[in-house]
Amino acid sequence: xxxxxxxxxxxxxxxxxxxxxxxxxxxxxxxxxxxxxxxxxxxxxxxxxxxxxxxxxxxxxxxxxxxxxxxxxxxxxxxxxxxxxxxxxxxxxxxxxxxxxxxxxxxxxxxxxxxxxxxxxx
Amino acid sequence: xxxxxxxxxxxxxxxxxxxxxxxxxxxxxxxxxxxxxxxxxxxxxxxxxxxxxxxxxxxxxxxxxxxxxxxxxxxxxxxxxxxxxxxxxxxxxxxxxxxxxxxxxxxxxxxxxxxxxxxxxxxxxxxxxxxxxxxxxxxxxxxxxxxxxxxxxxxxxxxxxxxxxxxxxxxxxxxxxxxxxxxxxxxxxxxxxxxxxxxxxxxxxxxxxxxxxxxxxxxxxxxxxxxxxxxxxxxx
Numbered sequence: 001x002x003x004x005x006x007x008x009x010x011x012x013x014x015x016x017x018x019x020x021x022x023x024x025x026x027x028x029x030x031x032x033x034x035x036x037x038x039x040x041x042x043x044x045x046x047x048x049x050x051x052x053x054x055x056x057x058x059x060x061x062x063x064x065x066x067x068x069x070x071x072x073x074x075x076x077x078x079x080x081x082x083x084x085x086x087x088x089x090x091x092x093x094x095x096x097x098x099x100x101x102x103x104x105x106x107x108x109x110x111x112x113x114x115x116x117x118x119x120x121x122x
Numbered sequence: 123x124x125x126x127x128x129x130x131x132x133x134x135x136x137x138x139x140x141x142x143x144x145x146x147x148x149x150x151x152x153x154x155x156x157x158x159x160x161x162x163x164x165x166x167x168x169x170x171x172x173x174x175x176x177x178x179x180x181x182x183x184x185x186x187x188x189x190x191x192x193x194x195x196x197x198x199x200x201x202x203x204x205x206x207x208x209x210x211x212x213x214x215x216x217x218x219x220x221x222x223x224x225x226x227x228x229x230x231x232x233x234x235x236x237x238x239x240x241x242x243x244x245x246x247x248x249x250x251x252x253x254x255x256x257x258x259x260x261x262x263x264x265x266x267x268x269x270x271x272x273x274x275x276x277x278x279x280x281x282x283x284x285x286x287x288x289x290x291x292x293x294x295x296x297x298x299x300x301x302x303x304x305x306x307x308x309x310x311x312x313x314x315x316x317x318x319x320x321x322x323x324x325x326x327x328x329x330x331x332x333x334x335x336x337x338x339x340x341x342x343x344x345x346x347x348x349x350x351x352x353x354x355x356x357x358x
Contacts, residue, residue, distance in 0.1 A: 007347035010338035047321040048300045
């Protein structure tokens with residue numbers, strides 16, 4: 001995974017998305033310690049204040065917790081991670097359905113097509 | 123001791139003219155510590171004049187500028203690390219000699235950091251400056267500035283002359299050097315390259331600030347990148 005940004009959207013929002021993705025996919029595993037804000041900012045090549053802000057947002061959602069002396073950790077609440085994963089999945093599904101609607105497919109037709117694709121692959 | 127100011131740089135109605143040419147006109151500006159600020163504007167918009175005023179190389183025609191609560195002078199110079207847009211080093215010196223000279227001269231200079239940056243950038247430290255390319259010299263100058271532990275860094279076009287790979291390294295150096303107590307002011311027209319590292323920008327046009335704000339807020343309001351916004355504000 002790499003850090004890539006669309007410069008037309010706030011970087012902060014994109015950092016929140018990317019960090020959440022890394023947590024739900026286990027790239028940063030449950031309960032694991034995250035690199036420091038400075039390290040992550042350097043890796044992503046973004047302003048440390050922006051990274052700090054993204055972390056604060058994830059803390060607010062309970063996905064991250066800060067321990068005063070030892071740093072920031074990914075939550076070990078698996079249910080919370082699963083919920084976040086579903087929330088992210090729903091965004092993709094909504095995007096897919098709205099694209100399909102632009103092409104003139106109803107939700108049922110779109111899902112049928114998607115299911116066909118699944119069958120084809122097997 | 124001066125009264126404590128929450129701003130590293132504060133300008134009030136700052137004006138500077140050169141003969142009949144007004145380079146800066148009634149500028150009001152406050153920069154708090156802990157930011158990487160972009161100073162963006164076309165040629166002749168007053169970027170270099172602002173930097174020179176901040177480090178005390180020139181004096182205001184009217185209004186005032188304060189660095190950490192004080193007028194620019196010997197005291198403030200120890201807090202400001204300035205990278206001018208021109209070469210100021212003695213061409214006959216070797217890179218390593220210049221680093222040693224800086225280490226002797228500036229109490230806040232981190233000699234080890236400087237040599238490590240020089241090595242990373244693959245600059246031959248035994249080479250005389252006169253034998254180096256323009257871009258390599260720019261790298262050396264930037265290393266000297268970034269190796270100081272100053273409060274205010276003024277970088278005038280720090281990446282203009284260097285190749286994209288070195289540009290990336292330099293930008294990483296600026297992030298790596300980030301400290302909540304210091305602020306970096308970067309002037310450039312290469313907005314695309316610096317966009318992700320800025321958290322605040324000032325758009326300067328004909329000596330005045332025409333737009334200022336948090337980078338993400340500006341992106342959010344306009345739905346545009348800074349680069350696109352710049353082209354819009356400064357359309358010829």
